[in-house]
Amino acid sequence: MSVTQLIFYTLAGVIALSTGLAVFQRQPVHAVVYLVVSFFATAVLFGLFGAPLPAVLQIMVPAGAVMVLFLFIIMLLGREEPKPRDLSTLRWIGPAVLAAVAGAAGTTLLLLPAHEATPMAMAKASARELGHYVYQNYWPAVEAVSVLFFVALAGAMFLVRDFKARPGASSDTQGEAQPGSQPGSQGDAPSGTQTSPRAGQEEAAQ
Amino acid sequence: MTAPLEHVLALALVLFAMGAFCALARRNLIMILLGVEIMLNACSIALVGASLKWQSLDGQAFTLFLMALTAAEASVGLALFVHARKRAGTLDSGGFSSMKG
Numbered sequence: 306m307s308v309t310q311l312i313f314y315t316l317a318g319v320i321a322l323s324t325g326l327a328v329f330q331r332q333p334v335h336a337v338v339y340l341v342v343s344f345f346a347t348a349v350l351f352g353l354f355g356a357p358l359p360a361v362l363q364i365m366v367p368a369g370a371v372m373v374l375f376l377f378i379i380m381l382l383g384r385e386e387p388k389p390r391d392l393s394t395l396r397w398i399g400p401a402v403l404a405a406v407a408g409a410a411g412t413t414l415l416l417l418p419a420h421e422a423t424p425m426a427m428a429k430a431s432a433r434e435l436g437h438y439v440y441q442n443y444w445p446a447v448e449a450v451s452v453l454f455f456v457a458l459a460g461a462m463f464l465v466r467d468f469k470a471r472p473g474a475s476s477d478t479q480g481e482a483q484p485g486s487q488p489g490s491q492g493d494a495p496s497g498t499q500t501s502p503r504a505g506q507e508e509a510a511q
Numbered sequence: 512m513t514a515p516l517e518h519v520l521a522l523a524l525v526l527f528a529m530g531a532f533c534a535l536a537r538r539n540l541i542m543i544l545l546g547v548e549i550m551l552n553a554c555s556i557a558l559v560g561a562s563l564k565w566q567s568l569d570g571q572a573f574t575l576f577l578m579a580l581t582a583a584e585a586s587v588g589l590a591l592f593v594h595a596r597k598r599a600g601t602l603d604s605g606g607f608s609s610m611k612g
């Protein structure tokens with residue numbers, strides 16, 4: 306077993322273990338921290354597979370921006386008292402059976418004879434090659450992703466607005482929503498300040 | 512030499528199963544969205560492994576798009592949770608089992 310194979314199995318163990326620990330945490334904060342570890346190990350795995358640009362972006366976008374966004378939202382919404390655990394087994398036996406079937410299939414895949422499971426050769430695609438490839442073959446998808454980010458930004462700003470405001474009393478409730486600002490300069494200021502982490506994250510993603 | 516593709520797919524399958532379990536069995540909305548993130552991560556691992564196996568850049572390109580979709584989905588989903596928490600006062604998925612009106 307060569308060094309790279311050893312690295313792969315170590316990383317696979319780290320990823321599977323940290324994700325499994327994240328799934329069974331009671332508090333979402335702990336789950337998010339374990340998932341940061343999992344995504345970081347995934348980035349190292351991408352580097353092992355010869356994909357440096359996805360590796361760097363895996364650290365920046367899912368492990369950095371998205372998980373920090375999750376932490377922000379968890380802290381914003383505050384800690385919720387965990388309800389007593391539902392003891393009826395029927396509620397989780399279905400997902401557990403499905404996951405066990407998938408795990409059995411994966412074990413079968415692992416136990417294939419050695420001549421069928423040939424190790425892959427090492428290769429590396431530089432960021433320049435990948436960038437040329439994406440912009441030559443998939444440039445409509447890049448444009449679609451930029452439109453998608455704009456729609457996501459607009460949707461997020463729309464969703465965090467105060468929906469309690471009736472049309473007749475909208476100015477009063479908006480004035481209550483931001484007590485420290487000028488009455489004349491209302492509008493989208495509260496939602497704009499609340500979504501500023503998202504805007505930064507989406508710029509980082511692009 | 513790295514591991515065979517079957518082992519990479521097995522890792523992705525295990526991760527996908529854990530994400531699906533998290534999304535199906537947990538009741539906290541944030542944990543459900545985390546399960547979706549785990550499933551997307553498993554997909555990107557499978558894509559990059561297949562890209563190495565067949566020496567093609569398509570898998571890595573799709574991984575980039577997958578990351579963009581993940582970021583957009585998480586931002587809209589979390590904004591939806593903020594909105595749901597404002598309206599219903601809870602993040603438990605059992606609190607959203609009925610519609611009003």
